[in-house]
Amino acid sequence: xxxxxxxxxxxRAAVVALLASVALAGCGSKSEAxxxxxxxxxxxxxxxxxxxxxxxxxxxxxxxPLAIAKEKGFxxxxxxxxxxxxxxxxxxxLDGVIGGQLDGAHMxxxxxxxxxxxxxxxxxxIAPLSLDLNGNAITVSNxxxxxxxxxxxxGPDGKPTHPISASVLKPVVTSFKQQGKPFKMGMVFPVSxxxxxxxxWLAAGGLNPGYYTPGDVGGTVAADVQLxxxxxxxxxxxxxxxxxxxxxxxxxxxxxxxxxKIGVPIITDDEIWNDNPEKVLGLRKDFADKYPGxxxxxxxxxxxxxxxxxxxxxxxxxxxxxxxxxxxxVGADEEVIAASMTGKFTFEPGDTRDAPGFNIFFDKFAGYxxxxxxxxxxxxxxxxGQIPEDHADQWYFDQAKAVYRPDLYLAAAKGLAEKxxxxxxxxxxxxxxxxxxxxxxDGVTYNGKLPNAYLAKFKIGLKKGQKVSASxxxxx
Amino acid sequence: MATAFADAKxxxxxxxxxxxxxxxVATEVEPAEVAPAAAPGKVQELVTKFGKGLMAPxxxxxxxIALWAVLAPQVDTxxxxxxxxxxxxxxGASLYGEWxxxxxxxxxxxxxxxxxxxxxxxAVAFDYAGSPTFLDQVGTSLKTxxxxxxxxxxxxxxxxLAAGLSPMFNAAINPLVQIMKPVSPLAWLPIVTMVVSxxxxxxxxxxxxxxxxxxxxxxxxxxWPTLINTAVGTASIDKDLLNVGRVLRLGTFQKLTKLVLPSxxxxxxxxxxxxxxxxxxxxxxxxxxxxxxxxGKFVWDEFQNGSSQSLARIMFAxxxxxxxxxxxDRIMMMLQAFVSRNRTV
Numbered sequence: 095x096x097x098x099x100x101x102x103x104x105x106r107a108a109v110v111a112l113l114a115s116v117a118l119a120g121c122g123s124k125s126e127a128x129x130x131x132x133x134x135x136x137x138x139x140x141x142x143x144x145x146x147x148x149x150x151x152x153x154x155x156x157x158x159p160l161a162i163a164k165e166k167g168f169x170x171x172x173x174x175x176x177x178x179x180x181x182x183x184x185x186x187x188l189d190g191v192i193g194g195q196l197d198g199a200h201m202x203x204x205x206x207x208x209x210x211x212x213x214x215x216x217x218x219x220i221a222p223l224s225l226d227l228n229g230n231a232i233t234v235s236n237x238x239x240x241x242x243x244x245x246x247x248x249g250p251d252g253k254p255t256h257p258i259s260a261s262v263l264k265p266v267v268t269s270f271k272q273q274g275k276p277f278k279m280g281m282v283f284p285v286s287x288x289x290x291x292x293x294x295w296l297a298a299g300g301l302n303p304g305y306y307t308p309g310d311v312g313g314t315v316a317a318d319v320q321l322x323x324x325x326x327x328x329x330x331x332x333x334x335x336x337x338x339x340x341x342x343x344x345x346x347x348x349x350x351x352x353x354x355k356i357g358v359p360i361i362t363d364d365e366i367w368n369d370n371p372e373k374v375l376g377l378r379k380d381f382a383d384k385y386p387g388x389x390x391x392x393x394x395x396x397x398x399x400x401x402x403x404x405x406x407x408x409x410x411x412x413x414x415x416x417x418x419x420x421x422x423x424v425g426a427d428e429e430v431i432a433a434s435m436t437g438k439f440t441f442e443p444g445d446t447r448d449a450p451g452f453n454i455f456f457d458k459f460a461g462y463x464x465x466x467x468x469x470x471x472x473x474x475x476x477x478x479g480q481i482p483e484d485h486a487d488q489w490y491f492d493q494a495k496a497v498y499r500p501d502l503y504l505a506a507a508k509g510l511a512e513k514x515x516x517x518x519x520x521x522x523x524x525x526x527x528x529x530x531x532x533x534x535x536d537g538v539t540y541n542g543k544l545p546n547a548y549l550a551k552f553k554i555g556l557k558k559g560q561k562v563s564a565s566x567x568x569x570x
Numbered sequence: 571m572a573t574a575f576a577d578a579k580x581x582x583x584x585x586x587x588x589x590x591x592x593x594x595v596a597t598e599v600e601p602a603e604v605a606p607a608a609a610p611g612k613v614q615e616l617v618t619k620f621g622k623g624l625m626a627p628x629x630x631x632x633x634x635i636a637l638w639a640v641l642a643p644q645v646d647t648x649x650x651x652x653x654x655x656x657x658x659x660x661x662g663a664s665l666y667g668e669w670x671x672x673x674x675x676x677x678x679x680x681x682x683x684x685x686x687x688x689x690x691x692x693a694v695a696f697d698y699a700g701s702p703t704f705l706d707q708v709g710t711s712l713k714t715x716x717x718x719x720x721x722x723x724x725x726x727x728x729x730x731l732a733a734g735l736s737p738m739f740n741a742a743i744n745p746l747v748q749i750m751k752p753v754s755p756l757a758w759l760p761i762v763t764m765v766v767s768x769x770x771x772x773x774x775x776x777x778x779x780x781x782x783x784x785x786x787x788x789x790x791x792x793x794w795p796t797l798i799n800t801a802v803g804t805a806s807i808d809k810d811l812l813n814v815g816r817v818l819r820l821g822t823f824q825k826l827t828k829l830v831l832p833s834x835x836x837x838x839x840x841x842x843x844x845x846x847x848x849x850x851x852x853x854x855x856x857x858x859x860x861x862x863x864x865x866g867k868f869v870w871d872e873f874q875n876g877s878s879q880s881l882a883r884i885m886f887a888x889x890x891x892x893x894x895x896x897x898x899d900r901i902m903m904m905l906q907a908f909v910s911r912n913r914t915v
Contacts, residue, residue: 145694145696146696146697153874153875173692175696175697175699176699177699178701179701180861180871180874181861182859182870182874186860186861189763193767193779194767194779195767195778195779195780325874327873327874327875327876330648330876331648331876334648350876356648419877421668421871421872421875421877421883422701422871424875425872425874425875425876425877425880426875426876426877427877427878430877
């Protein structure tokens with residue numbers, strides 16, 4: 095990545111690299127932080143080697159770029175013949191990609207990362223493109239909502255002031271404990287964004303969501319709130335059955351709870367971490383190595399679809415909603431999907447608020463797979479014990495670079511920019527790290543170049559040297 | 571007389587025989603249902619037969635639909651009230667409409683593609699990659715069950731014959747059969763999935779992995795009725811026949827084709843009929859769990875959709891699954907009757 099390959103620099107890249115390193119030096123970054131070269135595009139990809147592809151997805155609105163790329167003919171424009179196949183749950187989807195039944199899939203950002211570091215099934219997966227920002231919410235059952243509603247601070251219009259901190263749940267959790275019942279919430283997969291967001295929110299409110307012991311996927315050691323896995327489409331049914339008291343999931347499954355009057359979304363994920371990176375396109379590394387032309391063509395088609403989704407302040411969203419409501423895609427009722435995808439978000443009947451940034455697919459460099467995003471997921475895996483041991487900062491950088499592949503993204507995006515399909519300024523010139531990020535609900539800032547320092551900032555979460563066993567957290 | 575599996579578990583034999591008996595009774599009842607040739611003058615009997623053969627089933631179905639139409643709206647789910655017969659019929663029509671629309675899209679796709687190939691802008695022809703419609707899923711399920719059932723028969727009949735002919739072999743496999751028989755398809759599925767995934771390594775296999783996985787699960791679960799019935803049929807062959815064979819100095823192969831197979835065919839077909847029924851049930855479950863294409867996946871996808879039409883579409887699928895199971899059973903029954911009629915010995 096660094097100066098060894100530097101002789102091949104184009105003048106522009108060299109200038110950018112120079113500027114970036116100067117800028118970094120100005121920030122006083124540590125010597126162990128990665129070199130500040132701008133990420134270079136991979137070699138110009140050739141023709142499509144494997145035109146017939148099958149991609150998997152889960153019935154969530156953030157699979158929209160794939161459905162749009164197919165329905166609006168972007169895949170066909172790139173010479174690809176793509177079948178999109180819904181999957182039952184994230185595990186089936188992951189196994190499908192690893193086992194080769196699927197060529198790629200709409201994945202949780204944590205999935206290719208966890209597979210690469212060997213948490214769960216070990217496999218070399220990569221994420222050459224991020225599909226969207228934000229798009230999740232946390233919903234609680236009507237019962238819990240009734241218990242907390244009275245204590246919420248209200249605005250002048252009589253509606254609760256947002257964001258709502260998880261600390262309002264504390265009395266509810268205590269009353270459950272007194273009755274001898276655990277307070278249970280659902281999320282979609284152990285390495286899902288939803289798991290980390292729900293944990294982040296709970297921990298920020300002073301509730302411990304529990305730690306993972308090595309080899310166990312329960313994650314309930316020392317937990318105030320017990321989290322368990324439920325596939326997204328089954329969330330409302332599970333909530334209704336009373337198995338869980340709340341859940342964190344993508345759309346349309348929060349709006350479905352509103353529509354069916356079985357729960358109330360209490361917070362959206364952009365309030366937990368503003369503009370958080372969400373799903374990615376996950377591929378096997380050997381697939382991308384073997385078929386670079388196909389990979390680039392696939393990325394180009396998806397980037398075009400992402401642009402289409404965000405074009406002109408969302409003028410295409412209504413059409414997108416129509417497409418997604420088809421039974422072979424998300425399949426939920428049109429008004430349920432529209433309730434979150436068209437710039438609004440409904441919390442309760444009569445409490446619909448503007449949410450312009452709830453689903454971002456293209457703007458704000460949403461497609462670029464930042465290393466720092468991967469490192470954030472890694473820090474959360476360490477924070478909750480999924481990574482059982484401490485690692486040096488360099489380890490975080492190495493893992494992130496093995497999984498997130500902005501070079502592939504750039505190769506595809508720059509090809510589109512050269513043809514004028516997307517504006518050149520929609521592609522960031524970056525070393526792959528977003529700057530110091532704020533916008534978290536607890537006010538803690540995140541710098542992807544200092545993962546260990548970031549971990550030390552949390553009140554609840556594993557610290558350096560700590561280990562988890564079934565009896566609790568040990569070490570200091 | 572060595573009845574297959576009798577030593578280990580008498581109840582098993584009784585059970586098999588009982589099932590066989592029921593099947594035979596059903597076969598006998600069947601002609602009565604359709605038999606038009608009543609003796610002259612017995613009008614009353616005709617009326618009774620007509621009443622039993624046609625009126626009663628029709629009344630039963632009408633009563634069921636009426637009850638359904640009345641009770642369904644009372645059940646309120648989070649997806650709205652449970653759909654009644656009208657909604658389900660509407661969804662059936664709309665599923666057919668989707669199939670037609672998909673056919674049009676397919677024709678258009680090929681037309682555009684042919685034009686592009688003719689113009690030289692596209693090098694290779696693609697297959698249409700639209701999502702499978704309900705009818706496509708029905709087709710996939712039928713193909714899968716056919717393959718699984720064929721595999722099961724290919725395995726079960728020779729093993730059953732061997733077990734029926736040799737009490738020693740029978741004793742050897744009996745415990746295995748008893749243990750494997752009650753295993754649910756859902757328990758087999760993960761193992762089969764992993765083995766098939768590991769075995770089929772080609773990037774573009776002739777048969778899709780998911781298809782093979784479903785078919786093998788069907789085979790593993792539908793093997794047993796055929797195997798057991800074949801063994802019972804073979805073991806219960808008339809001793810006199812075998813003696814005649816001995817007198818005529820028939821070779822093993824001839825003994826098998828001239829004596830054993832003909833006399834045990836009715837049993838084998840009864841077993842196969844039971845196997846097909848089991849296979850069809852197992853297939854739907856396997857498709858649902860493994861997300862392999864077919865009717866089971868259709869049902870699960872619709873459940874995941876959770877739209878206001880989902881329940882009606884699932885119910886329509888349930889009815890279709892039942893009808894297909896019924897048809898398959900009838901076909902096997904006809905084959906069985908045909909084979910029994912041609913019994914020459």
